[in-house]
Amino acid sequence: QKEVEQDPGPLSVPEGAIVSLNCTYSNSAFQYFMWYRQYSRKGPELLMYTYSSGNKEDGRFTAQVDKSSKYISLFIRDSQPSDSATYLCAMIPDRGSTLGRLYFGRGTQLTVWP
Amino acid sequence: NAGVTQTPKFRILKIGQSMTLQCTQDMNHNYMYWYRQDPGMGLKLIYYSVGAGITDKGEVPNGYNVSRSTTEDFPLRLELAAPSQTSVYFCASSYSPADTEAFFGQGTRLTVV
Numbered sequence: 741q742k743e744v745e746q747d748p749g750p751l752s753v754p755e756g757a758i759v760s761l762n763c764t765y766s767n768s769a770f771q772y773f774m775w776y777r778q779y780s781r782k783g784p785e786l787l788m789y790t791y792s793s794g795n796k797e798d799g800r801f802t803a804q805v806d807k808s809s810k811y812i813s814l815f816i817r818d819s820q821p822s823d824s825a826t827y828l829c830a831m832i833p834d835r836g837s838t839l840g841r842l843y844f845g846r847g848t849q850l851t852v853w854p
Numbered sequence: 855n856a857g858v859t860q861t862p863k864f865r866i867l868k869i870g871q872s873m874t875l876q877c878t879q880d881m882n883h884n885y886m887y888w889y890r891q892d893p894g895m896g897l898k899l900i901y902y903s904v905g906a907g908i909t910d911k912g913e914v915p916n917g918y919n920v921s922r923s924t925t926e927d928f929p930l931r932l933e934l935a936a937p938s939q940t941s942v943y944f945c946a947s948s949y950s951p952a953d954t955e956a957f958f959g960q961g962t963r964l965t966v967v
Contacts, residue, residue, distance in 0.1 A: 748894045774955075783858075783944055783958030784897075828896065841887065841912065842956055846896040 746845025759816040763829035763845045770831040775814045778826045819852045860959035867935040867966045875930040877945030885948045886928040890941040935966045
């Protein structure tokens with residue numbers, strides 16, 4: 741079983757739709773949960789991060805973490821064509837980790853059509 | 855501020871050839887990483903470094919080598935290229951191991967034929 745599971749999609753929605761992206765994980769040591777956005781032929785860029793359980797909102801984006809279910813989500817409200825990209829979830833164990841590597845999901849390809 | 859710079863952007867190699875992918879960062883980050891991204895497969899860690907002179911293997915190190923002689927540079931060497939190494943390679947850096955933001959380069963698209 742992969743440590744981080746993410747449905748690769750593709751996901752195609754009309755402009756203005758609410759988008760829900762999800763990841764599950766198996767390692768209970770993960771404490772930091774990130775969402776990276778990757779446009780075509782570009783490197784990933786950090787979109788949002790959340791520490792431990794709870795919600796975090798930033799404009800049209802909301803990240804949720806449910807550690808009891810080992811499940812994280814990213815919601816995009818009022819989706820725009822400019823949101824079309826691949827969204828990768830990533831996780832880091834607690835601060836005791838000396839490796840610091842990011843554990844990535846496979847990424848979900850999202851297309852928002854006008 | 856250039857961030858993380860990778861060269862070349864594209865390269866075609868013949869089987870058995872060797873090459874070095876260059877990575878430079880100007881943020882004075884101690885931690886640097888090389889990932890490969892295969893279509894629909896996410897990113898897999900090849901090698902990482904926690905500072906100049908210190909490197910270690912990630913989950914897919916076979917066929918690659920790295921060195922870290924300075925804080926800024928972290929080149930990735932491919933010896934005896936194989937078709938299985940066809941991929942997009944990303945270099946990344948971060949300030950600390952628990953830094954939630956890793957900065958990525960633009961990637962090197964490598965094809966081995």
